[in-house]
Amino acid sequence: MSTRDLIMMAVRNLWKRKLRTFLTILGVVIGTTSIVVMISIGIGMNESFKKQVEEWGSLQVIDVYGNNGDMFISSDSDQNKGKPKKNVALDGAAIEKFRQMEYVEAVSxxxxxxxxxxxxxxxxxxxxxxxxxxxxxxxxxxxxxxxxxxxxxxxxxxxxxxxxxxxxxxxxxxxxxxxxxxxxxxxxxxxxxxxxxxxxxxxxxxxxxxxxxxxxxxxxxxxxxxxxxxxxxxxxxxxxxxxxxxxxxxxxxxxxxxxxxxxxxYQQVAVKVNDLNKVQEVQQQIKDMGFQASSLTDQLETMKETTKMLRIVLGAIGAVSLIVAAIGITNTMVMAIYERTREIGIMKVIGASLRDIKLLFLTEAAFIGFAGGVLGIVTSFLMSLLVNLVATKQASEMTSSIPIWLYLSAVAFATIIGVLSGYLPAKRAMKLSALTAIKTE
Incomplete structure (x- = not known):
């Protein structure tokens, strides 16, 4: 059976049971919308924090201070905890060392x-x-x-x-x-x-x-x-x-x-890193040289950490909704097998392979997931606009931001969920006896 025949037959079978198909797809739409909007709120909060911190200065600049021999905690070993650090001069030689470091763009x-x-x-x-x-x-x-x-x-x-x-x-x-x-x-x-x-x-x-x-x-x-x-x-x-x-x-x-x-x-030296993702790495290297170093990325990470639990809860809520939708797909496919037992028997008798029967049910399940994912991202976009509108009026930090990768991931994930949900029903259809299935009314 060709791929085109599989798709046409799957669409035709789903169309015969329009109401059930619609309700199942609606469950996927709700699940996809929930998880996308919840994740987008977490992304939006992080972007809001980033914009707020960027108003204080550049996230890629590290402020370096000389060490005066105070107590310190070493990043290398707990054995060094509480030992005084040898004084290190923040002078021209140190500045030149900073300039020679990888990823450093400017030093002053x-x-x-x-x-x-x-x-x-x-x-x-x-x-x-x-x-x-x-x-x-x-x-x-x-x-x-x-x-x-x-x-x-x-x-x-x-x-x-x-x-x-x-x-x-x-x-x-x-x-x-x-x-x-x-x-x-x-x-x-x-x-x-x-x-x-x-x-x-x-x-x-x-x-x-x-x-x-x-x-x-x-x-x-x-x-x-x-x-x-x-x-x-x-x-x-x-x-x-x-x-x-x-x-x-x-x-x-x-x-x-x-x-x-x-x-x-000097009391202070500013070090500009050319890659935001390398700021913490360069900052740690400077600390290992004996200097005190800090950057706005420290404040940004702290702000993200304070809302980490909230973002986890939001993602979990969306995941639960999608799991419920997956159960709905499984239920729909199981019911389809019971209703189409005779059809499955006939397909086996006329020469359809077990692989064709498996692919047919998986295609129907994948179509439900894909359709629900596509409609879900459309609904997510509208919900995101609503969340941002409310956040703007209330001057709230809880904004929603949906990047392209999240849209694509949502559709792909919903489709995969559909396929996984249809796997057990498809396997059940493969195991049906052809003669027993034909006799079933």
Missing amino acids: PIVRESMMLVCGKYVSDASFIGLDPGAMEALGYKVEEGRTLTAEDQEGIVIGRSVVSGFYNPKLSWQMQMQAEPPEINVMEDKILLTYDWSYGTQYADKSIKAIKTPVLGIMPEGGGNGYSVVMPLKQMEKIQKEKEAWRKKQGGYSSSGNQKKKGE
């Missing part, structure tokens, strides 16, 4: 300083970040206006949008500032200065501190940590820090810079 020291931006009579507080200008874009800093720093830039700053909107008149009281109209400042065109004198613009300002003129090259978007930051070339930052320390010494004060422990050593 990170130096931080709190200063103020000045535009006319207005000032804005900001957290300044000094880094290798050529690595700025690779480290995940984005601009919505202007451009990022490049390797050729010796000076210049890129300002976060929240810093731009935070300018105020330091001569006014807090209440007066709240009532005053926001200043109209165009940082890309207006003259912008920066200063480490927090009394700038007031009667307590230190006249010996000169505000530094610097060009504004770009503006970073609002939101996330970068919206409140100002990025500048590392050399420019180090120059300002030297001036600040020299000023403090003249004032008889102490050194306030904690960004560099010793000359040539």
Whole structure:
């Protein structure tokens, strides 16, 4: 019996019992829809977590910190637990080692300083970040206006949008500032200065501190940590820090810079990995070198872990629905054998092989599974839209996302479930005696 004959006969047999076939397919549709929607909610939650964490910075950037000899837990052996780690310098040699590591795209020291931006009579507080200008874009800093720093830039700053909107008149009281109209400042065109004198613009300002003129090259978007930051070339930052320390010494004060422990050593280094899936691997290698390392993928994995049980429960609910549908297919095929016993006997008498009879019932079962899977993914798509609509109105993290592979897997899985459900009935049909089957009315 040809494949075409098998398919035509299977469709004809199912069509003769339309209501039963419809109800069985409906069970598969419900089961497929349940498992696809439940899995899609888990996928949607993970994607939502990823977007949320990406607002804080790049998932592919590892923050590396020097080790100060504190107690640590070794990843290699429990025997090392609680032993002090030998100090390791986060210096130029360490940075070069990071650059030579596999999957590492960019490396840059990170130096931080709190200063103020000045535009006319207005000032804005900001957290300044000094880094290798050529690595700025690779480290995940984005601009919505202007451009990022490049390797050729010796000076210049890129300002976060929240810093731009935070300018105020330091001569006014807090209440007066709240009532005053926001200043109209165009940082890309207006003259912008920066200063480490927090009394700038007031009667307590230190006249010996000169505000530094610097060009504004770009503006970073609002939101996330970068919206409140100002990025500048590392050399420019180090120059300002030297001036600040020299000023403090003249004032008889102490050194306030904690960004560099010793000359040539850094408090923090950023390492960009070119493959998101390799971040944890590179991070562990850096830890094995004796450094402290962390990345946003740690927070992402923690968030996923907190909802792991919920995703398991959702998947289990969908699986139960599909198991019920499989039982329905088995029941339908068993009933078909009882109703078509005489037909099976005739097929055997006229020369149909046991393989043909087996394939006929498996084809009918596979068709039920396939049809239910196709209709199930259509229903899943509509249900996913409904879930996302409700989630949007309620500002919920429980969104639904169905990738193409899930659609294809659902149809394939439903078809396989159909075949497996029809296997025992098909085997039963093969064992029927031809003469006994023909005599059955």
